[in-house]
Amino acid sequence: MNFNKYFDSQGATSKYTDFNKKEGRVLFNKALKELGKSKVEFTLGGDDDDLSKKVMEYVQSQLESTFGKKVEVHVQSMPKTTRVSNMLNGKYDVDFTGLTTNYNDPYSMLSVMMSGENYNFGKWSNKQYDQYLTLSSKEMNVKKRLSDLVKAEQVLDNQQPLTPLYHDGQAWMVRGNVHNLVFNSNFDFRNTFVTK
Known part of the structure; x- marks a missing residue:
């Protein structure tokens, strides 16, 4: 099942995707008033590869063109090892990074943001979120498990400790006689077979 489509069918995403x-x-402007500020200034860090640079420049231009002089974004490109080290040590304002999964299940992606996880760089913690994921990891009923995962995703969306910009994709051409070839960041040939 495609979890993104299932989650969308629950009517939970339009608030964040429209x-x-x-x-x-x-x-x-309401947030600035609540914070007692007239402008926000921050550094957007990311890797020094071409894709990261383009995405960060795009985000910078969109924020500055939308909010004018009330936002100042400084882009900082750096080697990936430096960026990861900075994130692990909390030395960043906002960071552009990516995430892949080892297996095709929403839990793989959602579990990254549980309290105490290594890739939860911002040290975000929410007991309700952790509880939904813990319940989903023990639930054998598929519908109940999906319900727990949807509830966890809703907590994540409401709190916004991270903001997904896009889902990366790749297109692969596979001959029609090759069956059950799986790609989850690496090829999995365990159940692959070829017919004449």
Whole structure:
């Protein structure tokens, strides 16, 4: 089952995926007022590869063109080892990074944000989120398990400790006579077979 489509069918995503620049400006001005600030300035760090640089420059231009002088984004490209070290030590404002999974299940991606996990760089912690994921990892009933995973995703979306920008994808051409070839960041040939 495609969890993204299932999650979307639960009506939970439109709040975070609909684009409304006018409402964004209103909410941003409200946040500035609550913080007692007239502007926000931060550094957006990321890897020094071409894709990361393009994404960070795009985010910078979109934020600055949308919010004008109320936002100042400094882009900092660095070697991946430096970026990861900075993130592990909490030496960053905002960071652009990616995440892949080892197996095709929403738990693999969602569990990264549980309290105390290594890749939970911001040290975000939410007991309710942890509880839903713990329940899902023990649940044998598929519908109940999906329900727990959806609830965890909703907590994550409401709190926004991270903001997914896009899902990376790859296209692979496989001959019609090759069956059960799986690719989850690596090829899995365990159940692959070829017919004439």
